[in-house]
Amino acid sequence: MPDSNVKQVKAPSENLHARIRPEMSEQSIAWRGKGMSPDNLRRIRKALLTLHTLETMAVEIYRFQITREDSELNRYLIIAMCNEMTHIQDFQVKLFEYGFRPTPLRWAYWVVGFVFGFTSRIRGHRAILKTGVWVESKAVHHYGQLLNAADWDHDTRAVIERDRFDEHGHIERWQTLLDELG
Numbered sequence: 001m002p003d004s005n006v007k008q009v010k011a012p013s014e015n016l017h018a019r020i021r022p023e024m025s026e027q028s029i030a031w032r033g034k035g036m037s038p039d040n041l042r043r044i045r046k047a048l049l050t051l052h053t054l055e056t057m058a059v060e061i062y063r064f065q066i067t068r069e070d071s072e073l074n075r076y077l078i079i080a081m082c083n084e085m086t087h088i089q090d091f092q093v094k095l096f097e098y099g100f101r102p103t104p105l106r107w108a109y110w111v112v113g114f115v116f117g118f119t120s121r122i123r124g125h126r127a128i129l130k131t132g133v134w135v136e137s138k139a140v141h142h143y144g145q146l147l148n149a150a151d152w153d154h155d156t157r158a159v160i161e162r163d164r165f166d167e168h169g170h171i172e173r174w175q176t177l178l179d180e181l182g
Ligand SMILES: [Fe+2]
Pocket: 055, 058, 083, 084, 087, 139, 163, 167
């Protein structure tokens, strides 16, 4: 019976759904930038490209820090990677809403992320956590600068502030695990 098959598919929990894959509708997307000065649009484009490429780097760092070991650290690294993937999603959407495009040069940030991720992984847990704290602290600093670098529309500013809050959470997580290592 096809109906019973359908019933076996459970809906994802609200939280997971909202966090990882927000439900999108036509209303979720807005064309942005109308009435803004060319100078402000130029600053917005530069900032969004920076955020998009930094998040690309962050995903790659965590991706290459993860090992096959069943450990608390690996579970948190996978969570962090997933969280950074949602940040890429946020800024890629905003770029397109403004009529911009991601930079074709973002592969360079992929390479930098690989180097940071892989070299810290082979140096062990402490190096992984220290790299996390260092990179996330730089990210929070950048976020602060970029929030002031342009006159943002309300929605985009809210996204940047929310993602910056996530980065604070990452710093706290890595610092706590570092402290536990002693
Ligand atoms: Fe991020």
